[in-house]
Amino acid sequence: MPEEEKLVNRSKEMTQIIAGGLIIGVIASLLVFFGNPSNMGFCIACFLRDTAGALGLHQAAAVQYIRPEIIGIVLGSTLLALAGKEFSPRGGSSPMTRFILGFFVMIGCLMFLGCPFRMIVRLAGGDMNALFGFAGFFLGILTGVFFLNSGYSLRRTYRLPALEGGILPVIEIVFLLLLVTAPAFIHFTEAGGGPGAKHAAILVSLAAGLIVGAIAQKTRLCMVGGIRDIILFREYRLICGFAAILVSALVCNLVLNAAIGGYFHLGLAGQPVAHTDGLWNALGMYLAGFGCVLLGGCPLRQLVMAGEGNSDSACAVIGLMVGAAFAHNFGLASSGEGPTANGKIAVVIGILAVAAIACINTFRREE
Amino acid sequence: MQRRGQFRCGSCSSHVLVDLYMNYIATFFSHFGAMRFHKLCGRAGWVSKPGPVPRDLSSSCGTCVRYQTGDDFFPCGEIPEELEQIVEASDSGYILKYRARGS
Numbered sequence: 001m002p003e004e005e006k007l008v009n010r011s012k013e014m015t016q017i018i019a020g021g022l023i024i025g026v027i028a029s030l031l032v033f034f035g036n037p038s039n040m041g042f043c044i045a046c047f048l049r050d051t052a053g054a055l056g057l058h059q060a061a062a063v064q065y066i067r068p069e070i071i072g073i074v075l076g077s078t079l080l081a082l083a084g085k086e087f088s089p090r091g092g093s094s095p096m097t098r099f100i101l102g103f104f105v106m107i108g109c110l111m112f113l114g115c116p117f118r119m120i121v122r123l124a125g126g127d128m129n130a131l132f133g134f135a136g137f138f139l140g141i142l143t144g145v146f147f148l149n150s151g152y153s154l155r156r157t158y159r160l161p162a163l164e165g166g167i168l169p170v171i172e173i174v175f176l177l178l179l180v181t182a183p184a185f186i187h188f189t190e191a192g193g194g195p196g197a198k199h200a201a202i203l204v205s206l207a208a209g210l211i212v213g214a215i216a217q218k219t220r221l222c223m224v225g226g227i228r229d230i231i232l233f234r235e236y237r238l239i240c241g242f243a244a245i246l247v248s249a250l251v252c253n254l255v256l257n258a259a260i261g262g263y264f265h266l267g268l269a270g271q272p273v274a275h276t277d278g279l280w281n282a283l284g285m286y287l288a289g290f291g292c293v294l295l296g297g298c299p300l301r302q303l304v305m306a307g308e309g310n311s312d313s314a315c316a317v318i319g320l321m322v323g324a325a326f327a328h329n330f331g332l333a334s335s336g337e338g339p340t341a342n343g344k345i346a347v348v349i350g351i352l353a354v355a356a357i358a359c360i361n362t363f364r365r366e367e
Numbered sequence: 368m369q370r371r372g373q374f375r376c377g378s379c380s381s382h383v384l385v386d387l388y389m390n391y392i393a394t395f396f397s398h399f400g401a402m403r404f405h406k407l408c409g410r411a412g413w414v415s416k417p418g419p420v421p422r423d424l425s426s427s428c429g430t431c432v433r434y435q436t437g438d439d440f441f442p443c444g445e446i447p448e449e450l451e452q453i454v455e456a457s458d459s460g461y462i463l464k465y466r467a468r469g470s
Contacts, residue, residue: 009421009422009423013421013422013423081426084426086426088426090470093396148397148398148399149398149399149402150399151399152397152398152399153396153397153398153399153400153449154397155396155397156396156397156448156449156451156467156470157396157470158469158470159469159470217426219422220422220426220428222428225428229419232398232417232430233417233418233419235418235419237419238419238428296428296429297428301428308426
């Protein structure tokens with residue numbers, strides 16, 4: 001391929017990523033306007049946790065709702081992958097290890113109260129606690145990259161029958177039907193009962209998810225991948241997408257704050273669905289960053305890859321949901337009042353477990 | 368005009384100035400597989416450079432190795448276990464040269 005053409009492709013890719021990030025940032029901000037909790041226009045961890053609650057996997061009444069954004073992300077990715085002939089059912093790369101990694105990534109996220117995506121959304125809302133989370137997240141990625149360079153591998157994937165890759169998208173369609181029909185066995189947070197009760201209209205949330213899923217599939221947006229590529233290759237394309245999300249969500253929040261109020265509050269204390277314990281914010285995101293590097297992407301990326309037919313990523317998504325259920329059933333998740341003692345123990349265990357997985361899958365290969 | 372670029376040799380760590388024209392792109396099941404392949408290229412005396420997989424080649428976000436050589440595109444004659452595929456980057460697009468079984 002001629003050098004000029006390569007440069008044109010590179011420039012086109014960069015433009016797409018930045019444009020995609022700008023759109024996603026606006027959507028994340030507007031979802032709060034349409035009813036989502038403050039500084040939570042998008043949060044993959046929180047939304048998977050809410051969905052797990054709605055299915056009765058945990059009993060925290062304040063956070064139970066089948067979030068259409070998750071359904072939209074998976075289906076948006078599936079539809080665009082099918083349209084672009086990129087739907088590729090594959091798997092077999094240590095699925096149980098990925099399940100465990102997904103589990104502990106969620107434990108880390110619920111210590112911080114948000115996934116890497118919400119970390120950016122929180123920063124855009126003026127929540128400076130997210131800076132502690134970012135510091136931990138960066139260190140976690142550095143740790144993961146050390147293992148990548150030392151030989152870490154979860155072994156190869158294999159082509160699978162189409163049915164295998166289509167299971168998670170079908171499950172998401174079932175979730176959508178359950179949301180719309182609202183049978184008695186599905187739990188929904190009562191009005192005024194907590195973050196689970198705050199949500200945009202189903203169609204708005206679903207459309208937002210579809211757009212974000214399609215953009216993320218097209219651009220490969222990944223918070224972990226962005227930082228990882230800078231460390232490994234001095235490559236800034238992916239991180240530009242998340243910088244664009246931060247900028248557009250920040251601008252949108254400032255505009256909404258000036259017009260209505262309540263969308264931007266700079267500081268540490270009094271932030272929505274957040275606590276001020278810097279050490280545990282950092283350690284939670286350290287665990288999330290470390291685990292995500294070993295998984296090959298952030299929770300958003302896992303949803304998108306699952307939508308493309310990757311059953312290993314689907315295992316990671318199920319691990320995230322089970323992790324959320326455990327976090328609320330055993331008092332591991334933080335609240336606005338701060339982290340719990342059980343949560344601190346779980347994060348330490350999580351870091352040790354993820355480090356053990358990293359060591360086993362790194363040094364085994366060097367034998 | 369042909370662009371020129373600086374590369375770090377995988378075997379001797381010295382920097383060499385070469386015409387920046389990549390003939391082949393190899394993708395892998397793991398990052399470390401890519402780094403090992405990069406070293407193999409250096410051992411074979413080929414110019415190579417690891418980086419993110421181009422989006423127009425794959426929706427995967429792994430590591431690839433771009434390298435330039437003749438018709439024999441396996442460095443040192445080896446087909447590493449972690450190698451997923453090799454494509455030739457030609458004027459008309461990517462031409463598949465090798466794909467691991469079952470991938």
